[in-house]
Amino acid sequence: MASTVDTPAGATPWLLASPALLLFVGLLLVPLALTAMLSFNTFDSAKGVLETHTWKNYLEVFSDGYYHEIFLRTAGLALAVTALSILFGVPETIILARMKSPWRSLFLVVILGPLLISVVVRTLGWAILLGNNGLINNALAAFGIVDEPIKLLFTMTGVAIALTHVLIPFMVVSVWAALQKLDPQVENAGLSLGASPLTVFRRVILPQILPGILSGAIIVFALAASAFASPAIIGGRRLKVVATAAYDEFLSTLNWPLGASIAILLLIANVVIILGCNRLVERRFRQVFEG
Template sequence: MSITQTEPRQADRPGHEPGALEKAKVARDRRTYIALLVPAILGLFVSFVLPLAYMIRMSFNQGAPDGVIVETFTLDTYIQPLTDPFYWRVTLDTFQMGVIVGILCVLVSYPVALFLARTTSKYKGLLIAIAIAPLLTSAVVRTYGWMVILGTNGLVNSSLKGMGIIDTPLKLTNNMTGVTIGLVEIFMPYAILAMISGFGRLSYQLEEAAGSLGANKFKVFTKVTLPLSLPGILTAFLMVFVLSISTFITPRLLGGGSVQVLATEIYDQTTGLLNWPFAAALSVILLVLFGAVIAVYQRITKKIGG
């Protein structure tokens, strides 16, 4: 009796085990993804990581009175801002300005963003473009415009005096009030865009269901609409807060030199006193403030999502 030797099945051959084609495809896709990510990673490394590392290293150097940078490793540049009451006040004013501008910007922008997110008008695209059109104008130009509007003889004071509401002009420039007004208007488009993109959880069906169960419009808004829109509100607040505490132009111009925040102090230390290590230390402190707020934001959003 002869035994016929059959050819091995394709699945039994080396290199053809079950799932081999899928694994090869996954490996090929992974290599493709990595190849596409490499240019972006290199660009991020060169444009962000290296300058950040250089700034952190610079903060440990010593700045001489004549502007010479002494290569060393010292904590003096951090001890001074952490022990000097002046820099504590500057840091507190910066944080307070960011919080106030963020809250006011969200309050003013929320109705606009909610309308734009819900409107079914055929001009919706045009309306959104109009809402963000101020971004096409330089922040410097808009700040100068607010200087004219809020000045002693500006539009606001002239109108109030003409209506007999005030006798003496209100001081709306060269202080934090004017800076806050200018920043709220400048950052409104950012808040509107952030909230529109974050309103994806809003649902007409849920609101109609709440209304059919007897809830009035106020309860529908407070119990359904507002909670569902919280992620967009928090995102808008975070964006405006970060932009506010890092902005330089508006506090410098509308503040008139009397408003000191971290951004203006960093500029003065860099260009006026040529103390780059100290300016780098203030920048690191500002970066830590960013990180702390972002950490709180992530915890809040995680709790909301849970």
């Protein structure tokens, strides 16, 4: 008879998750750890990366107003994209949820379609649309809204528009998941008791989909803050964000330790914001489902 080896019940989940855990450690944690170690190395323009270690790279980022401006610009861009995604994504999802088949499935594919296309291809398309002779300026001029082209390319406005188009599907998916748990009879009850549609939305619908909105906002903010392709193509070389600044340090000046320190600071800022918002989401979930 073949002998069997009994494993402790508590070890079974770890054994089942070990392949994915090893992949996660090897492809994410190890590179991040190496990047963090690199950020403390000394750099010499003549000799390159040295084996000595220093805090100079982080001190340079914290003390230089140039990097302050880049981080503030990145934060403002991420907040603007998050606000636009909420402004357009939430009503869009509510309308979508009230559609009947097959229109609901059709428009859901249209909304999520950008996720099926390379971000570089999408951004290049927006670069054509936002140009001085692009479709948007030509349409505005044809309707007599503007007399001369509006500068959208190589501006933060253009970057925000392109990133909103890229990231709004993540907001739609998050709010869609929350709407699926919403009982339509509760909304009908509010209307039958004399409440206006606006009051029903504010007092009934919004509190229940708020966890989905907050979850989508976390995802959109994190992706917008770390975006590279859209700011690099639409914003150009002069309008830098944190991701493009780190890229330039790695490949233009070859100052890898400084580029690594910028990347690590971006990661830390993202993690702090995400953890703070996550606690807010969990608290809201408890208020909704326990109260």
